[in-house]
Amino acid sequence: MPEGDVNGIENSPATPPATPPATPGTPTPLMSSMRIDSLSYERERKSMPRGKCFPVESWTPNHMCVTDFGPPDVSLGRKLGAEFVGTFILMFAASAGPILNQKYDGVETLIGNAACAGLAVMVLILSTGHISGAHFNPSLTIAFAAFRHFPWTQVPAYILAQVSASICASFALKGIFNPYMSGGVTIPSNTLAQAFALEFIITFILMFVVTAVATDTRAVGELAGIAVGATVMLNILISGPASGGSMNPVRTLGPAVASGNYKAIWVYIIAPTLGALAGSGIYTLIKLHDVEGDPPRPVRSFRR
Numbered sequence: 333m334p335e336g337d338v339n340g341i342e343n344s345p346a347t348p349p350a351t352p353p354a355t356p357g358t359p360t361p362l363m364s365s366m367r368i369d370s371l372s373y374e375r376e377r378k379s380m381p382r383g384k385c386f387p388v389e390s391w392t393p394n395h396m397c398v399t400d401f402g403p404p405d406v407s408l409g410r411k412l413g414a415e416f417v418g419t420f421i422l423m424f425a426a427s428a429g430p431i432l433n434q435k436y437d438g439v440e441t442l443i444g445n446a447a448c449a450g451l452a453v454m455v456l457i458l459s460t461g462h463i464s465g466a467h468f469n470p471s472l473t474i475a476f477a478a479f480r481h482f483p484w485t486q487v488p489a490y491i492l493a494q495v496s497a498s499i500c501a502s503f504a505l506k507g508i509f510n511p512y513m514s515g516g517v518t519i520p521s522n523t524l525a526q527a528f529a530l531e532f533i534i535t536f537i538l539m540f541v542v543t544a545v546a547t548d549t550r551a552v553g554e555l556a557g558i559a560v561g562a563t564v565m566l567n568i569l570i571s572g573p574a575s576g577g578s579m580n581p582v583r584t585l586g587p588a589v590a591s592g593n594y595k596a597i598w599v600y601i602i603a604p605t606l607g608a609l610a611g612s613g614i615y616t617l618i619k620l621h622d623v624e625g626d627p628p629r630p631v632r633s634f635r636r
Contacts, residue, residue, distance in 0.1 A: 406463055406464075408486060408489065410463060410464075411463060411464040411465075411486070411490075412464070412489055412490070412493045413493075414460040414463040414464035414466075415460075415464045415467060415468065415490055415493040415494060415497070416493045416494075416496065416497040417460070417497070418456045418459075418460045418464070418466060418468050418497075419468045419493065419494045419497035419498055419501070419582065420497040420498075420500055420501045421452060421456060421501075422449070422452045422453060422456055422468050423497065423498045423501035423502065423582065423583065423586055424501045424504065424505060425448045425449065425451075425452035426448055426449035426452060426583060427501070427502065427505055427516035427583075427586075427587055428448065428505060428509075428516070429444055429445040429447075429448035429449070430445055430515045430516050430576075431505060431509045431512050431513065431515040431516045432509075432515075433445065433515060434512050434514070434515030435509060435512045435515070442568070442569065442572050442573065443569070445568060445572060445577075446564075446565040446566075446568035446569050446572065446577070447565060449564050449565070449568055449577075450561040450562060450563075450564040450565030450568070451561060452561075453468075453557075453560055453561045453564045454557045454558055454560070454561025454562075455557070455561075456468065457556060457557035457560055457561070458557040461556070461557070464490075465482070465546075467490060467494070468494060468580070468582075469494065469579070469580040469581075469582065469583075469604075469608075470490075470491045470494055470495070470580075470581050470582060470605070471535060471539075471579075471580065471581060471604040471605040471607070471608035471609075472539065472542060472580075472608055473487055473490045473491060473494075474487065474491075474605060474608065474609070475539055475543075475605075475608035475609050475611070475612040476546075476612070478609055478612070479543075479612050479613065479616055481543075481546070481547050481612075494582050495582055495585060495586075497582075498582035498583070498585055498586030499585070499586045499589050499590070500586075501586060502516070502586035502587045502589060502590035502591075503590050505587075505590070506590045506591070513587065513590055513591045514591055514593065516587040516591075517576075517584075517587045517588060517591050517593050518575065518576025518577070518578045518583060518584045518587070518600060519576065519593065519595045519596060520574070520575055520576075520595075520596050520599065521573060521574050521575070522574060524596055524599055526574060526575070527574065527575040527596065527599050527603075528599050528602075528603045529603075530570075530571040530574055530575040531571070531575055531578060531579065531599060531600060531603035531604055531607065532603045532604075532606055532607040532610075533607065534567035534570060534571050534577065534579055534607070535567075535579045535580075535603065535604040535605075535606075535607030535608050535611065536607040536608075536610050536611040536614075537563060537566075537567060537611065538560070538563050538564065538567060538579050538607075538608075538611065539607065539608040539609075539610075539611030539612050539615075540611040540612070540614060540615050541559055541560060541563045542560055542563075542611075542612075543611065543612045543615040543616065544559075544615055545559050545560065547619075548615075548619055548620075550620060564579070567579055575599075576600075578600045578604065579604055579607075580604060581600060581601045581604055581605065583600075584597060584600035584601075585597065585600075585601070
C-alpha cells in the first residue's frame with residue numbers, strides 16, 4: 333500500500349484512538365459490592381434510581397419494586413445468624429446483671445447493670461456490625477425500615493431471629509439462676525404512664541444517636557460502638573429503677589416468657605417502637621444535607 337494511503341488511514345478521524353492502559357497504582361474501591369444493612373445502606377441509596385412501585389431506591393440500574401432488592405454481599409442467612417447470636421449475647425449479659433443483683437443482695441448495683449448492657453452493645457456492634465448491622469432490637473429494625481435505611485422485606489426475618497434469641501437466652505438464664513429469674517424481668521416500679529413515658533424517651537435518645545452514627549457520613553462512625561454503648565448505659569442509669577431501662581421489646585419479652593410474668597408487657601413493646609420512630613425521624617429532619625457542587629465526603633464508618 334502506498335505511503336500516502338497508509339498515512340491517510342492513520343490520520344482518518346473515523347479510526348478510534350487506542351485506549352491507554354490503566355495507570356499502575358490506580359486505587360480501587362475498598363468494597364466492590366453493596367450492602368443493605370442499616371449502617372451502610374444510607375451512603376448507597378443516594379445514587380440509586382427510584383423504583384416504580386414504591387418511592388424507594390433499588391439496587392440495580394433498572395427501576396424495580398421495593399421487593400426486588402438485588403443480592404447483597406452478605407447472605408440473609410449469615411445476617412440472621414449474626415442477629416441471633418448477637419441478641420442472645422446481649423440478652424444474656426443485660427439480664428444477668430439484675431439477676432445477680434437479686435441473688436447476691438445488690439452486688440452489681442445500678443452502675444453494674446448499666447455497664448453489663450452498655451458494654452455488651454459496644455462489643456457486639458464492633459464484632460457483628462459488618463455482618464448484620466447489629467440491630468438486636470425490633471424497634472430499631474422497624475425504625476430503620478420506616479426511614480429507608482433498611483429493606484422492609486428483611487424486617488420479619490430479623491424480628492423472628494431477635495425474638496427467638498431473646499427467649500433462648502432467657503431460658504438459659506433460668507436454668508442457671510433459677511429461682512432468681514424474676515430479677516431479669518423489666519416491670520414498672522410505679523405507674524404505667526411513668527414507665528411508658530420513660531421507655532419512649534430513652535428509646536428516642538438511643539435511636540437519635542444510632543441514626544446519627546449509622547446513617548450520617550459526617551458523624552464519627554468509627555466510634556459508633558462506643559457511642560451507642562454509652563447511650564445504653566446512660567439510659568439505664570436514668571430509668572433503671574423506675575422502668576427497668578428496656579429500650580427493646582425483646583429485652584422484656586424473653587424474660588417475661590421464661591418467668592411467666594407478662595405484667596404491662598404492652599408498654600415495653602409499644603413505647604420503645606414509638607420512641608425509636610420518633611428518634612430516627614427527628615434526626616432525619618435536622619440532618620445536614622450535601623450542598624450541590626460540594627465534593628463528596630469520605631464515609632467515616634467503623635464498618636470500613
